[in-house]
Amino acid sequence: SAVISQKPSRDICQRGTSLTIQCQVDSQVTMMFWYRQQPGQSLTLIATANQGSEATYESGFVIDKFPISRPNLTFSTLTVSNMSPEDSSIYLCSVVAVGYEQYFGPGTRLTVT
Amino acid sequence: GENVEQHPSTLSVQEGDSAVIKCTYSDSASNYFPWYKQELGKRPQLIIDIRSNVGEKKDQRIAVTLNKTAKHFSLHITETQPEDSAVYFCAPLRKTSYDKVIFGPGTSLSVIP
Numbered sequence: 001s002a003v004i005s006q007k008p009s010r011d012i013c014q015r016g017t018s019l020t021i022q023c024q025v026d027s028q029v030t031m032m033f034w035y036r037q038q039p040g041q042s043l044t045l046i047a048t049a050n051q052g053s054e055a056t057y058e059s060g061f062v063i064d065k066f067p068i069s070r071p072n073l074t075f076s077t078l079t080v081s082n083m084s085p086e087d088s089s090i091y092l093c094s095v096v097a098v099g100y101e102q103y104f105g106p107g108t109r110l111t112v113t
Numbered sequence: 114g115e116n117v118e119q120h121p122s123t124l125s126v127q128e129g130d131s132a133v134i135k136c137t138y139s140d141s142a143s144n145y146f147p148w149y150k151q152e153l154g155k156r157p158q159l160i161i162d163i164r165s166n167v168g169e170k171k172d173q174r175i176a177v178t179l180n181k182t183a184k185h186f187s188l189h190i191t192e193t194q195p196e197d198s199a200v201y202f203c204a205p206l207r208k209t210s211y212d213k214v215i216f217g218p219g220t221s222l223s224v225i226p
Contacts, residue, residue: 041219042219100206102147
Protein backbone atom coordinates (compact mmCIF):
# COMPACT_ATOMS: atom_id res chain seq x y z
CA SER A 1 0.00 0.00 0.00
CA ALA A 2 0.96 3.66 -0.17
CA VAL A 3 0.27 6.55 2.18
CA ILE A 4 -0.50 9.76 0.34
CA SER A 5 -0.92 13.24 1.71
CA GLN A 6 -2.15 16.35 -0.03
CA LYS A 7 -1.93 20.01 0.82
CA PRO A 8 -4.04 22.04 1.16
CA SER A 9 -7.04 19.96 2.13
CA ARG A 10 -9.33 22.77 1.04
CA ASP A 11 -9.18 26.34 -0.15
CA ILE A 12 -11.42 29.15 -1.25
CA CYS A 13 -9.90 31.23 -4.02
CA GLN A 14 -10.88 34.22 -6.07
CA ARG A 15 -11.33 33.93 -9.79
CA GLY A 16 -8.26 34.76 -11.83
CA THR A 17 -5.83 33.49 -9.21
CA SER A 18 -3.87 30.23 -9.13
CA LEU A 19 -3.57 27.47 -6.57
CA THR A 20 -0.85 24.85 -6.29
CA ILE A 21 -1.74 21.50 -4.75
CA GLN A 22 0.98 19.31 -3.35
CA CYS A 23 1.00 15.51 -3.26
CA GLN A 24 3.48 13.54 -1.15
CA VAL A 25 3.84 9.75 -1.15
CA ASP A 26 5.61 7.72 1.50
CA SER A 27 7.42 5.54 -1.05
CA GLN A 28 8.91 5.89 -4.50
CA VAL A 29 6.37 5.33 -7.24
CA THR A 30 6.69 5.46 -10.97
CA MET A 31 3.16 6.40 -11.89
CA MET A 32 1.35 9.31 -10.31
CA PHE A 33 -1.94 10.72 -11.53
CA TRP A 34 -4.10 13.77 -10.97
CA TYR A 35 -7.88 13.49 -11.03
CA ARG A 36 -10.76 15.89 -10.75
CA GLN A 37 -14.03 14.92 -9.14
CA GLN A 38 -16.97 17.28 -9.32
CA PRO A 39 -19.81 16.89 -6.83
CA GLY A 40 -21.78 13.72 -7.39
CA GLN A 41 -19.64 12.76 -10.35
CA SER A 42 -17.05 10.17 -11.21
CA LEU A 43 -13.31 10.71 -11.32
CA THR A 44 -11.86 12.34 -14.42
CA LEU A 45 -8.19 11.90 -15.18
CA ILE A 46 -6.44 15.21 -15.75
CA ALA A 47 -2.91 14.01 -16.42
CA THR A 48 -0.20 11.51 -15.66
CA ALA A 49 2.77 13.03 -13.85
CA ASN A 50 6.03 11.62 -15.14
CA GLN A 51 9.27 11.98 -13.26
CA GLY A 52 11.90 13.69 -15.35
CA SER A 53 9.62 14.56 -18.25
CA GLU A 54 6.52 16.55 -19.06
CA ALA A 55 3.16 15.38 -17.84
CA THR A 56 0.80 13.62 -20.21
CA TYR A 57 -2.56 15.38 -20.39
CA GLU A 58 -5.96 13.91 -21.18
CA SER A 59 -8.28 15.38 -23.74
CA GLY A 60 -9.78 18.62 -22.49
CA PHE A 61 -6.92 19.44 -20.15
CA VAL A 62 -3.95 21.60 -21.14
CA ILE A 63 -0.61 22.37 -19.59
CA ASP A 64 -1.19 26.12 -19.49
CA LYS A 65 -4.25 25.64 -17.31
CA PHE A 66 -2.99 22.71 -15.19
CA PRO A 67 0.81 22.79 -15.03
CA ILE A 68 2.26 19.79 -13.22
CA SER A 69 5.64 19.22 -11.67
CA ARG A 70 7.19 15.88 -10.70
CA PRO A 71 10.65 16.61 -9.35
CA ASN A 72 11.16 13.15 -7.82
CA LEU A 73 9.48 9.79 -7.31
CA THR A 74 7.65 10.79 -4.11
CA PHE A 75 6.28 14.25 -4.87
CA SER A 76 4.17 16.11 -7.40
CA THR A 77 2.29 19.38 -7.68
CA LEU A 78 -0.72 20.40 -9.70
CA THR A 79 -1.43 24.08 -10.29
CA VAL A 80 -4.88 25.27 -11.24
CA SER A 81 -4.24 28.51 -13.10
CA ASN A 82 -6.40 31.54 -13.80
CA MET A 83 -9.25 29.95 -11.90
CA SER A 84 -12.92 30.35 -12.67
CA PRO A 85 -15.95 29.05 -10.74
CA GLU A 86 -16.05 26.07 -13.13
CA ASP A 87 -12.78 24.88 -11.59
CA SER A 88 -14.50 24.34 -8.26
CA SER A 89 -14.02 20.67 -7.60
CA ILE A 90 -12.13 18.09 -5.59
CA TYR A 91 -8.67 17.35 -6.91
CA LEU A 92 -7.08 14.02 -6.04
CA CYS A 93 -3.66 12.62 -6.64
CA SER A 94 -3.21 8.90 -7.05
CA VAL A 95 -0.41 6.38 -7.33
CA VAL A 96 -0.28 2.88 -8.69
CA ALA A 97 1.10 0.03 -6.63
CA VAL A 98 3.02 -2.94 -7.94
CA GLY A 99 -0.19 -4.95 -8.31
CA TYR A 100 -1.83 -2.18 -10.35
CA GLU A 101 -4.25 -1.12 -7.65
CA GLN A 102 -4.58 2.63 -7.19
CA TYR A 103 -4.24 4.55 -3.97
CA PHE A 104 -5.64 8.03 -3.62
CA GLY A 105 -4.76 11.05 -1.60
CA PRO A 106 -7.42 12.61 0.65
CA GLY A 107 -8.22 15.24 -1.95
CA THR A 108 -8.18 19.02 -2.11
CA ARG A 109 -11.56 20.70 -2.11
CA LEU A 110 -11.32 23.86 -4.17
CA THR A 111 -13.99 26.55 -4.25
CA VAL A 112 -13.57 29.46 -6.65
CA THR A 113 -15.63 32.56 -5.99
CA GLY B 114 -10.94 4.64 -26.05
CA GLU B 115 -12.51 2.65 -23.25
CA ASN B 116 -16.20 3.13 -22.67
CA VAL B 117 -17.32 2.12 -19.18
CA GLU B 118 -20.88 1.88 -17.92
CA GLN B 119 -22.34 0.86 -14.59
CA HIS B 120 -25.80 -0.37 -13.73
CA PRO B 121 -27.74 0.55 -11.79
CA SER B 122 -26.75 4.16 -11.12
CA THR B 123 -28.51 4.03 -7.76
CA LEU B 124 -29.44 1.09 -5.62
CA SER B 125 -31.33 0.92 -2.37
CA VAL B 126 -31.51 -2.29 -0.35
CA GLN B 127 -32.67 -3.38 3.06
CA GLU B 128 -30.01 -4.25 5.57
CA GLY B 129 -29.16 -7.92 5.25
CA ASP B 130 -30.13 -8.16 1.59
CA SER B 131 -27.69 -8.59 -1.27
CA ALA B 132 -26.58 -5.95 -3.77
CA VAL B 133 -25.18 -6.46 -7.26
CA ILE B 134 -23.58 -3.79 -9.40
CA LYS B 135 -22.61 -4.47 -13.00
CA CYS B 136 -19.82 -2.84 -14.98
CA THR B 137 -19.63 -3.14 -18.75
CA TYR B 138 -16.59 -2.08 -20.76
CA SER B 139 -15.65 -1.83 -24.39
CA ASP B 140 -11.91 -2.57 -24.52
CA SER B 141 -11.53 -6.30 -25.09
CA ALA B 142 -7.85 -6.01 -24.11
CA SER B 143 -8.71 -4.99 -20.55
CA ASN B 144 -7.13 -7.41 -18.11
CA TYR B 145 -7.48 -5.84 -14.67
CA PHE B 146 -10.88 -5.26 -13.09
CA PRO B 147 -11.06 -3.36 -9.80
CA TRP B 148 -13.89 -1.99 -7.71
CA TYR B 149 -13.45 1.12 -5.58
CA LYS B 150 -15.65 2.30 -2.74
CA GLN B 151 -16.01 5.98 -1.94
CA GLU B 152 -17.79 6.97 1.22
CA LEU B 153 -19.18 10.48 1.47
CA GLY B 154 -16.40 13.01 1.83
CA LYS B 155 -13.65 10.41 1.63
CA ARG B 156 -11.21 9.17 -0.94
CA PRO B 157 -11.88 6.15 -3.17
CA GLN B 158 -10.47 2.91 -1.82
CA LEU B 159 -9.93 -0.39 -3.56
CA ILE B 160 -12.17 -3.07 -2.11
CA ILE B 161 -11.65 -5.95 -4.50
CA ASP B 162 -10.10 -6.68 -7.86
CA ILE B 163 -9.79 -9.53 -10.30
CA ARG B 164 -7.38 -10.41 -13.04
CA SER B 165 -8.48 -11.76 -16.38
CA ASN B 166 -7.26 -15.29 -15.72
CA VAL B 167 -9.94 -15.98 -13.10
CA GLY B 168 -13.71 -15.80 -13.22
CA GLU B 169 -14.54 -15.07 -9.61
CA LYS B 170 -12.93 -13.80 -6.44
CA LYS B 171 -14.42 -13.56 -2.99
CA ASP B 172 -13.41 -11.67 0.14
CA GLN B 173 -15.77 -12.19 3.04
CA ARG B 174 -19.05 -10.46 2.11
CA ILE B 175 -17.89 -9.09 -1.21
CA ALA B 176 -17.17 -10.88 -4.45
CA VAL B 177 -16.40 -9.98 -8.02
CA THR B 178 -17.32 -12.06 -11.06
CA LEU B 179 -15.92 -11.58 -14.54
CA ASN B 180 -17.34 -12.45 -17.94
CA LYS B 181 -14.64 -11.51 -20.43
CA THR B 182 -16.58 -12.78 -23.40
CA ALA B 183 -19.48 -10.47 -22.65
CA LYS B 184 -17.14 -7.73 -21.39
CA HIS B 185 -18.66 -7.16 -18.02
CA PHE B 186 -17.84 -7.77 -14.39
CA SER B 187 -19.98 -7.46 -11.31
CA LEU B 188 -19.62 -6.57 -7.66
CA HIS B 189 -21.66 -8.67 -5.25
CA ILE B 190 -22.22 -7.64 -1.65
CA THR B 191 -24.03 -10.06 0.62
CA GLU B 192 -25.58 -9.43 4.03
CA THR B 193 -25.41 -5.69 3.43
CA GLN B 194 -24.81 -3.37 6.36
CA PRO B 195 -25.38 0.39 6.72
CA GLU B 196 -21.62 0.95 6.44
CA ASP B 197 -21.76 -0.45 2.91
CA SER B 198 -23.62 2.72 1.90
CA ALA B 199 -21.27 4.51 -0.51
CA VAL B 200 -20.59 5.14 -4.17
CA TYR B 201 -18.92 2.27 -5.98
CA PHE B 202 -16.76 2.74 -9.07
CA CYS B 203 -15.35 0.21 -11.49
CA ALA B 204 -12.18 1.05 -13.44
CA PRO B 205 -11.25 -1.68 -15.93
CA LEU B 206 -7.95 -1.28 -17.68
CA ARG B 207 -5.09 -2.81 -19.57
CA LYS B 208 -2.18 -3.17 -17.23
CA THR B 209 0.14 -1.99 -19.99
CA SER B 210 -1.81 1.24 -20.49
CA TYR B 211 -2.29 2.65 -17.06
CA ASP B 212 -2.42 6.19 -18.41
CA LYS B 213 -5.82 5.39 -19.88
CA VAL B 214 -7.73 4.54 -16.71
CA ILE B 215 -11.39 5.32 -17.13
CA PHE B 216 -13.59 5.19 -14.07
CA GLY B 217 -17.18 4.16 -14.47
CA PRO B 218 -19.87 6.74 -13.64
CA GLY B 219 -20.46 5.21 -10.21
CA THR B 220 -23.30 3.46 -8.41
CA SER B 221 -24.73 4.97 -5.28
CA LEU B 222 -25.69 2.23 -2.83
CA SER B 223 -27.92 2.95 0.11
CA VAL B 224 -28.46 0.29 2.76
CA ILE B 225 -31.57 0.95 4.79
CA PRO B 226 -31.39 -0.20 8.42
